Amino acid sequence: MDLDTVRTFVAVADAGQFQEAAAELAVTQQAVSKRIAALERDLGVRLFTRTPRGAELTIDGQAFLPHARELLRAADRAVASVRTGRRPLRVDMLASRSAASGLMRGFHRAHPEIDLDVVMLFDIEKAVAAIRSGAIDASFRAVAMPGRPLPEEIESVRVLDEPLQLLIGPGHALAGARSVTVAQLAEHRIWMPGLVPGTEWTAYYDDLVAEFGLTIEATGPNFGSDALLDTIADTPALATFMGGQTRLVWPAGHGLRRIPVTDPVPVYPHSLLWHRDNPHPALATLRAHLAATAAGHDAAGTWAPDWAISRGTPPPRARAGTAVSS
Numbered sequence: 001m002d003l004d005t006v007r008t009f010v011a012v013a014d015a016g017q018f019q020e021a022a023a024e025l026a027v028t029q030q031a032v033s034k035r036i037a038a039l040e041r042d043l044g045v046r047l048f049t050r051t052p053r054g055a056e057l058t059i060d061g062q063a064f065l066p067h068a069r070e071l072l073r074a075a076d077r078a079v080a081s082v083r084t085g086r087r088p089l090r091v092d093m094l095a096s097r098s099a100a101s102g103l104m105r106g107f108h109r110a111h112p113e114i115d116l117d118v119v120m121l122f123d124i125e126k127a128v129a130a131i132r133s134g135a136i137d138a139s140f141r142a143v144a145m146p147g148r149p150l151p152e153e154i155e156s157v158r159v160l161d162e163p164l165q166l167l168i169g170p171g172h173a174l175a176g177a178r179s180v181t182v183a184q185l186a187e188h189r190i191w192m193p194g195l196v197p198g199t200e201w202t203a204y205y206d207d208l209v210a211e212f213g214l215t216i217e218a219t220g221p222n223f224g225s226d227a228l229l230d231t232i233a234d235t236p237a238l239a240t241f242m243g244g245q246t247r248l249v250w251p252a253g254h255g256l257r258r259i260p261v262t263d264p265v266p267v268y269p270h271s272l273l274w275h276r277d278n279p280h281p282a283l284a285t286l287r288a289h290l291a292a293t294a295a296g297h298d299a300a301g302t303w304a305p306d307w308a309i310s311r312g313t314p315p316p317r318a319r320a321g322t323a324v325s326s
Contacts, residue, residue: 003075005039006068008032009047013065017054088115089282092127092139094201095120097225099162099245100140100270107289114282123199128154131275137283142200142308143271155276157287159294161267161302163244163260166190167229170255171236181263182212182303189215191231191238193222201268205241207305208266216241229254243268264301269308 011021012032022029040047047061057065093100101118108116119136121127127139131154143156150156166180174180174188195202195218202218209216222228225248232240233254242248242258250256272290274283298304 001042001071002035002038003072005035005042006071008035009039009061010065010068010072012036012048012055013057013061013068015054016056087280088117089138089280089286090117090119090136091286092119092121092130092136094140097247098140099160099243099268102245102247103140103160103270103290103294106293107286110289110293111282111285114285123196124148127273131273131278134275134278137278137280138272138274138286140270141273142204142269143273150273153276154273156271156273157290158269158271158298158308159290160245160270161299161304162246162270163302164241164266164268165244165258166239166261167232167242167248167256167258168239169233169236170257172239173236174239174259175257177259179260179262182214182261182266183263185239185261186213186215189217189238191217191219191228191240193218193220193228204268204305204308208303211303229256232256262301264303267299267302267304269304271308 008021008025011024012018015021015024018032018036019029022032025032036047043060043064045060045064046058047064048055049058091104093104095101104116104118108114121130121136121139124139124141124143125148127136127141128151130136131139132151140159141156143150143158166174166185168175174184192205195205195216205216208214228240229248229250232238233250233256244258244260272287274287
């Protein structure tokens with residue numbers, strides 16, 4: 001059904017005259033007459049009766065009027081839902097306990113007037129596809145995996161380098177350490193059942209293993225963080241890596257410890273990705289907020305893979321043996 005004819009019908013019904021409706025709609029009276037005639041043909045009924053006083057609704061016209069008003073309201077709501085700045089800013093992150101979640105909570109506290117819609121996609125390929133299609137406005141990811149550069153229209157900026165920490169139980173040989181070096185970890189088993197081939201986080205840990213000769217085991221099903229914490233607490237021979245800003249809660253009886261890793265500090269690089277033609281005004285606000293509040297990256301004494309860079313940013317990095325204060 002043509003919404004212009006429906007809008008014209010409502011205008012005539014409200015004005016009671018074709019001429020006044022034409023003036024309100026900024027069209028000719030002839031155009032109003034043609035639209036009403038077209039609508040009557042589509043519906044198969046007469047909507048108005050012409051009288052000396054103007055135009056009066058027929059019984060069918062009275063029956064159609066409330067539905068016509070609802071059609072126009074629905075159309076206005078549909079347009080408003082996609083009008084720039086009117087819909088929520090849709091942002092993807094890997095997990096609700098991740099460092100990216102903390103960044104978005106900080107953004108929400110600073111800008112509570114901006115509606116947000118947070119989603120969690122599995123890997124960078126799904127995230128990039130969603131950005132390109134417009135399904136999401138931005139995504140927090142490590143950028144970019146070896147051999148898979150970002151599409152030209154996808155922009156990125158490094159927003160946070162998150163230091164890795166070693167998570168161990170009370171019976172682990174390193175349980176009493178204030179910090180551990182990367183070299184010390186080469187003698188210990190690190191268990192990470194959430195590593196999935198083809199994902200950016202697995203590419204990160206593959207590079208970490210290759211660089212420092214670590215042993216990371218990804219055997220067994222991934223039952224989530226709670227099951228991982230239970231196993232680490234009960235198994236003295238196992239440790240795992242956790243991001244320093246990953247939010248975790250465990251029972252007091254577990255006796256788990258998070259220990260800083262040094263010499264160098266392995267950092268997980270978080271970048272914000274978005275489409276360069278995305279017009280959502282809240283996206284610019286998010287980028288400005290992250291630029292002003294997020295920590296820097298590529299600090300001295302840290303390590304990250306060469307591929308984890310923002311577009312156009314040189315990749316300075318520390319190598320094994322670089323001194324770092326603890």
